[in-house]
Amino acid sequence: MSNMTSPHQLLAGEIDAPSEEPPGATFWDWEFAWEILPDMLMAFLQVTLLVTVMGTIIAAVLGLIIAILIMVLPKPLAWIVRWTANFIRMTPIVVQLLLLFWAFLWMDAITIGVIVFGVHYATYMSEVYRAGIESVPKGQWEATTALSMSAVRTWRKVVIPQALRSTIPSLGNYAISMFKDTPFLYAIGAAEMVTLAVSDIGGNTFRYNEPVTIAGLIFLAASYPTALLVNRLEKRLAYAH
Amino acid sequence: MPTPTDPTVPAPREAAPSSSAETPVIEFTDVEKRFGDNVVLKDLNFTVSRGERVTLIGPSGSGKTTILRLVMTLEELTGGYIFIDGEPLTHEERNGKRVPVSKKRQKALRTRIGMVFQQFNLFPNMTVLENIIEAPIHVLGRPKKDAIEHAHSLLEQVGLPDKADAHPTSLSGGQQQRVAIARALAMDPEILLLDEVTSALDPEVVGDVLNILREVADTTNVTMLIVTHEMGFARDVSHKVMMFDGGRVVEEGHPDKIFTNPEHERTQKFLGAVLGHN
Numbered sequence: 001m002s003n004m005t006s007p008h009q010l011l012a013g014e015i016d017a018p019s020e021e022p023p024g025a026t027f028w029d030w031e032f033a034w035e036i037l038p039d040m041l042m043a044f045l046q047v048t049l050l051v052t053v054m055g056t057i058i059a060a061v062l063g064l065i066i067a068i069l070i071m072v073l074p075k076p077l078a079w080i081v082r083w084t085a086n087f088i089r090m091t092p093i094v095v096q097l098l099l100l101f102w103a104f105l106w107m108d109a110i111t112i113g114v115i116v117f118g119v120h121y122a123t124y125m126s127e128v129y130r131a132g133i134e135s136v137p138k139g140q141w142e143a144t145t146a147l148s149m150s151a152v153r154t155w156r157k158v159v160i161p162q163a164l165r166s167t168i169p170s171l172g173n174y175a176i177s178m179f180k181d182t183p184f185l186y187a188i189g190a191a192e193m194v195t196l197a198v199s200d201i202g203g204n205t206f207r208y209n210e211p212v213t214i215a216g217l218i219f220l221a222a223s224y225p226t227a228l229l230v231n232r233l234e235k236r237l238a239y240a241h
Numbered sequence: 242m243p244t245p246t247d248p249t250v251p252a253p254r255e256a257a258p259s260s261s262a263e264t265p266v267i268e269f270t271d272v273e274k275r276f277g278d279n280v281v282l283k284d285l286n287f288t289v290s291r292g293e294r295v296t297l298i299g300p301s302g303s304g305k306t307t308i309l310r311l312v313m314t315l316e317e318l319t320g321g322y323i324f325i326d327g328e329p330l331t332h333e334e335r336n337g338k339r340v341p342v343s344k345k346r347q348k349a350l351r352t353r354i355g356m357v358f359q360q361f362n363l364f365p366n367m368t369v370l371e372n373i374i375e376a377p378i379h380v381l382g383r384p385k386k387d388a389i390e391h392a393h394s395l396l397e398q399v400g401l402p403d404k405a406d407a408h409p410t411s412l413s414g415g416q417q418q419r420v421a422i423a424r425a426l427a428m429d430p431e432i433l434l435l436d437e438v439t440s441a442l443d444p445e446v447v448g449d450v451l452n453i454l455r456e457v458a459d460t461t462n463v464t465m466l467i468v469t470h471e472m473g474f475a476r477d478v479s480h481k482v483m484m485f486d487g488g489r490v491v492e493e494g495h496p497d498k499i500f501t502n503p504e505h506e507r508t509q510k511f512l513g514a515v516l517g518h519n
Contacts, residue, residue, distance in 0.1 A: 001456065005278065032328045106462040137358050137362075139358060140362060141361035141366065142313075142315050142358065142362060143358070143363070143364065144353065144364035145313065145314055145315055145351075145353075146315075146358075146362075146425070147316060147375065147376035147380060147424070147428065148348055148351045148376065148380045148428075149375070149376060149379065149380060150379070150380070153375070153379050157364075157366075157367070158364050158366070161366040162364075162366050163367075
């Protein structure tokens, strides 16, 4: 592990040992917890959240492009796109992270994280979009034909807006899922919050209870309200239909 | 615009446009349509002249709706030819072979054809106005200002002058269908296809929608191909009625003759059933 992190600087600085007590003497040290909280929040904002937001944007856009390509490309090309997507979806994220990490050593871990999470989740989201597009009633397509609308206008103004309605809740759930997958960045030593908690804080102080628990609580504090929001959005969209 | 005629007193109808030397607006030549092994239409030949209003009647499954859908290019034509203003719509014969026409040529013909569907098919993500102006602006290239003006006058015509900014989902079925009629008319079609436009409506609003279509028939020269179960409407507006069964024309003629004195036994039976044995 120590080799691996060399091109990628860890974010945390030195953290002082909590007290004069020997390590592991207390189960939970409030003072220590309070002391490491700012660094963990910083790591959360600068890496975990950044990767999630950027990854979600890439996944949402690329997923839509994949879904449309599979529907409009001639059969052999569509088949290639579909199976490439299937292949990416059916391999573990950690494997993809490690693969890209070693293949592109000059790239920093966060960039690799954004690309891998973005592309991996794009393949999931493309399936959501596909279902959304297929849920647009046949009559809508027929109306665009009857009005001689161009393919571009048909997709942009009729199909995609209607498909998105039903997909937004699922896309939100995948974003939360991606968010919870970000600790996989640990594998490539990105200075993500859990890496900080385990490698840096834990490694330097031999105290793991506080940093790992805090990491879990921060995840919970962020994903629970987001899940509620997605739920509410889902209900609102359902009523509006 | 002339005032709408009283629907209870059918206005004396002008004679059907003569089907003389002029090129027919719609011409079916040896049309065949099959879905897999199921032959829906076979050896179908008929013409519709400019300004003519033709109603297709017959039991369900007789292929009436398929005919409209073939004209709108919503179904693939599996045999024969359809001509619009003398030009091939889907396929043409070249060197003795049946070859598809270019997409561009097909689109040019298709812009002259409008369709109103049984299920309205308005775009729910757009307002009523946006539904109406989308194609005139982006397909016909009309200036936005003109398209909006035209849309407002059409909404007036269909009795919904204050619904321009409403969303289709907030409208009743009858209102949605009136918007759909306005949307089709906004393209100034030469041919208007009406596919069971009142079948999905509550009985009490059917009359309103039919009156609007009667007015369109009375005030424009648009060619209409109509599939309907409203025999009174068919009788009022059409110049010709074609009775279909099993993918073939069983009998055709002036509505007065078809409805009062049908020759064919199949027609007599069908009308007896739908008109409730009078």
